[in-house]
Amino acid sequence: MNARPKRRGRQSLRFRFFSAVAFAAAVFIGVMLVLNVLFFHSFYLLQKKNSLVHAYNSINEQYNGDISILQDNLKQMENNNNIRISILNNYGTYIYDTIFAHDRSTAFLDSMMQNPFGEMLYVYDSRELERKGYTFSTLNDADGSTAYVALIGILRTGDTILLRVPTAALRENQSVNFIFLMISGLLALLACLIAGFFIGGHFTRPVIQMTEVANSVARLDFSKKYTGTDPDELGELGQSINQMSEYLESAIRDMQQMNEQLHKEIEEKQRIDDMRKEFIINVSHDLKTPIALIQGYAEGLRVGINESEEDKNYYCDIIIDEAKRMNHLVRQLLDLSRLELGNTVPNKTDFDAYELAEAVAGKTQVMWQEKHLHVDLSGVGAQVLHADYDMMERALLNYMTNAIDHTPEGGQIHISTSEDTRHIVMSVRNQGCQLAQEEMDKIWDKFYKLDKSRTRVSGGGSGIGLSIVRAILTAHAGGCGVRNTEDGVEFYLSLPKETE
Structure with a gap:
């Protein structure tokens, strides 16, 4: 330096x-x-x-x-x-x-x-x-x-x-003239010194002020400006310094904004790289177990390790189940990718919110009855939703299955709707453990999983379900979210009010 x-x-x-x-x-x-x-x-x-x-x-x-x-x-x-x-x-x-x-x-x-x-x-x-x-x-x-x-x-x-x-x-x-010249010369010299002092101050004051402005600019402090108004070369120089200060301030501000934007882009790129790595790890982890099971049972069938037809059928059933599991995961990934890339366009129609809630409750009836849960649809109104029915059913099913998984046996699940001047909101509230504040944003990321003892997970444990919900609502220009309640958690989705 x-x-x-x-x-x-x-x-x-x-x-x-x-x-x-x-x-x-x-x-x-x-x-x-x-x-x-x-x-x-x-x-x-x-x-x-x-x-x-x-x-x-x-x-x-x-x-x-x-x-x-x-x-x-x-x-x-x-x-x-x-x-x-x-x-x-x-x-x-x-x-x-x-x-x-x-x-x-x-x-x-x-x-x-x-x-x-x-x-x-x-x-x-x-x-x-x-x-x-x-x-x-x-x-x-x-x-x-x-x-x-x-x-x-x-x-x-x-x-x-x-x-x-x-x-x-x-x-x-x-003689008199010489003495007079001496006296008048000394007086003239004194007058010149006094005039020079004040005139020098008048002419050097703008230079001193411009020096202060230049020093401030060198310290990246652009608050000081030259205030002189003399219509001469010094005045023009002062105005030029002011313009230079403004240009430098603007250029540095633009550079700072560009640096901040670049920093954000670098952070976003790093985040995407981390997500990509995590995605590969999670997919590999989720596929590793079913692939190993399929490989093991298939080899057992080939070498004839089973001694009875019943064992043979058992091996085949496991292979089929694990293949279905893999197929389900792959289809979820493909659906999520299509939604995020915008390749899937919602086919919007008008349908009743209560009919949607009743259909979802019916499809999951076996699951919530098995845990002796009570599903309450009394909070669902007669609002008309303008959206893709299949996509909205899938989103609500994700909320419902998560609620069933994380509601203690004998608990309650409430499905309700509400609206304001611009949106219709549909929510699924269940009893159970609440979410930590720092986890409320992370659960929407792909493959993000929480401790099963205190939070819900999505899509059969793959960590993709809530990511699909967010992608579906984004495609509909809507939103989704989660909030803690007194005795549990409430997930909600909002759709803009539209008619064909």
Whole structure:
């Protein structure tokens, strides 16, 4: 017998699903952090450069040498995009500057005139400036306290424009953004773990239930069913398992019924074989004695062992009696076989039940008078029987001879009839010993004999008489039986009510 596989934890699939979700979330958050560290600075600079280019194009389109028409737009750009704007003419004189626009003191103006770009140090690509009209540069204050991403361009009026954004905000934004990503990543990971736990339970619950159903089927317990109703592959799989369970249950039930039927057939075959063996033994036993007697007396006649005519006649009478005995037994067997095989069809006629009982009592009169028995026919009514008269007479004779054999001397035998809505019952009741309960079914088998001291036997001791009675009643679609009474036994036969 194969060992059962070790059962894994019921939550193993759920745990793997939960782990996969957690791993995917961790990888996603880790990639986000790495991308932020490696590429946020470049992405931020690119965005700022695009913002500077957009501001340059807008100013270049609108500026015609008169700065007053751009005052409001320039202030809006400065406030919205944190861009510092400076415009100089060909002589290096400020036409507009973000600081100059807010501080118009004489000292400041003098300093700006002396050094147009103040204390800033910068480098740029002059060739790109000539080709595109603008170029980018990185500016620093002379003391290095402030750094800028700057766009230096030539406007269509020939004036020079300097657009710059401080990079201090970049470092601050990158630091804040990294911290925010760390916090939001941890919160997102926690949310993913919680969601993964519940979602994993939702998706693995049908699998766990199907596993329980499959394990029950493996134990031949088909009571559990998958109850999920999800219209997906898991739902279809669950319904398939239910169908498989039903098919297996039906197949096993059919196999069990077939096994039970086969077992009954085997038992019936064994019973028939036992009956056949018993039949052969009983026939051999019943024929052995008369054959031996016939053989012995015939040999005696041949060798002339008898000395007188009287002895010779005695030997012949014994041979004739034993031959009659054998002939009677053989005829009983042939009659029983014809009845059981259905070769003898009853010739049904209507006749009076009392006439049948009177005829049987008359044929057995010598036997019951010899034992000083009293036969009572007062219980027989005027019912009309629709049956084969000869067969019914033979059946009733069997009952009567058995009753005579087993009724004590001076006892009584009662023949009576009764009826219900469907049957007419004719019974023979006699005084004497009762039958044991386990023997009431066996006495109808061929050659079954009971202890003669306490039960009756059939057909002159051959054990065939009651078998013939049962076969006769079966041919008539009727029945027969026996029951104990207060002072003896009652055999009965029933016939269905029929008329031609």
